[in-house]
Amino acid sequence: xxxxxxxxxxxxxxxxxxxxxxxxxxxxxxxxxxxxxxxxxxxxxxxxxxxxxxxxxxxxxxxxxxxxxxxxxxxxxxxxxxxxxxxxxxxxxxxxxxxxxxxxxxxxxxxxxxxxxxxxxxxxxxxx
Amino acid sequence: xxxxxxxxxxxxxxxxxxxxxxxxxxxxxxxxxxxxxxxxxxxxxxxxxxxxxxxxxxxxxxxxxxxxxxxxxxxxxxxxxxxxxxxxxxxxxxxxxxxxxxxxxxxxxxxxxxxxxxxxxxxxxxxxxxxxxxxxxxxxxxxxxxxxxxxxxxxxxxxxxxxxxxxxxxxxxxxxxxxxxxxxxxxxxxxxxxxxxxxx
Numbered sequence: 001x002x003x004x005x006x007x008x009x010x011x012x013x014x015x016x017x018x019x020x021x022x023x024x025x026x027x028x029x030x031x032x033x034x035x036x037x038x039x040x041x042x043x044x045x046x047x048x049x050x051x052x053x054x055x056x057x058x059x060x061x062x063x064x065x066x067x068x069x070x071x072x073x074x075x076x077x078x079x080x081x082x083x084x085x086x087x088x089x090x091x092x093x094x095x096x097x098x099x100x101x102x103x104x105x106x107x108x109x110x111x112x113x114x115x116x117x118x119x120x121x122x123x124x125x126x127x128x
Numbered sequence: 129x130x131x132x133x134x135x136x137x138x139x140x141x142x143x144x145x146x147x148x149x150x151x152x153x154x155x156x157x158x159x160x161x162x163x164x165x166x167x168x169x170x171x172x173x174x175x176x177x178x179x180x181x182x183x184x185x186x187x188x189x190x191x192x193x194x195x196x197x198x199x200x201x202x203x204x205x206x207x208x209x210x211x212x213x214x215x216x217x218x219x220x221x222x223x224x225x226x227x228x229x230x231x232x233x234x235x236x237x238x239x240x241x242x243x244x245x246x247x248x249x250x251x252x253x254x255x256x257x258x259x260x261x262x263x264x265x266x267x268x269x270x271x272x273x274x275x276x277x278x279x280x281x282x283x284x285x286x287x288x289x290x291x292x293x294x295x296x297x298x299x300x301x302x303x304x305x306x307x308x309x310x311x312x313x314x315x316x317x318x319x320x321x322x323x324x325x326x327x328x
Contacts, residue, residue: 023177039235040174041146041215073146073215075203079172084198086177106146106235112264112321113237117147117212122314124208125307128166 033093
């Protein structure tokens with residue numbers, strides 16, 4: 001597929017030049033995902049080891065599947081791909097719709113968790 | 129072995145869940161330093177782009193050539209166990225990015241407000257925010273070299289804090305010190321939760 005010349009371009013354009021492709025160009029102008037809400041700490045795991053390029057999937061989609069061979073949060077995916085979170089949400093929506101990733105939403109968004117969680121965190125921090 | 133579409137069997141190893149803690153405070157107070165001191169990798173940076181949803185907040189009229197405004201957040205990860213991952217998010221410093229704070233604070237189990245006694249007022253907006261939202265928080269006074277040392281009760285009085293809110297000294301560069309702040313926060317958050325349950 002077309003990833004042509006990307007590494008070559010990077011040699012000539014530094015950070016001061018801003019993004020080479022505008023953030024919403026990779027989503028083809030879409031600002032919202034087709035499905036899902038995707039919290040910053042929703043955890044994403046690829047459902048397959050490899051994905052072959054197909055219609056509707058760009059290099060960024062494939063990069064997410066590659067990255068999520070090991071579980072990653074939405075925030076981590078955005079940081080590693082150097083794309084805004086909003087863009088990543090749109091791309092993740094496409095991948096969920098094709099069953100290429102599974103998403104684990106964070107623990108209850110209202111109220112504080114049970115003792116077991118707090119105790120696990122405290123013990124985990126002490127062990128660092 | 130790859131079974132393609134096969135689902136994970138229900139009841140097998142639980143899928144991990146994530147929780148988050150926020151690190152707030154004024155500009156240059158050491159938020160990213162603290163995130164980096166306890167995280168398993170160097171802090172990562174993620175950006176939200178202000179688009180139409182932010183138009184009411186950020187007046188872009190007259191600057192149409194500037195297509196986007198980005199809000200950067202630094203964050204780090206601590207893998208607690210196979211099924212629990214803790215994320216630490218440094219909040220964006222500028223007060224005009226409250227809408228990002230709302231997203232960050234949703235579901236957060238607690239917050240650290242970092243304070244610098246030379247510029248104590250810088251942490252007022254963070255304290256007001258977490259008090260208003262009911263997010264459990266602790267105030268950690270980052271001990272910068274050359275900063276005048278105040279007693280903790282003086283800081284507590286100056287910030288007009290609820291007596292139950294822990295105030296402690298820390299060195300955000302030090303892993304042990306930053307760990308202690310997070311552990312104090314977790315213990316405080318448990319107390320807050322218990323008090324709320326009793327009140328229900």
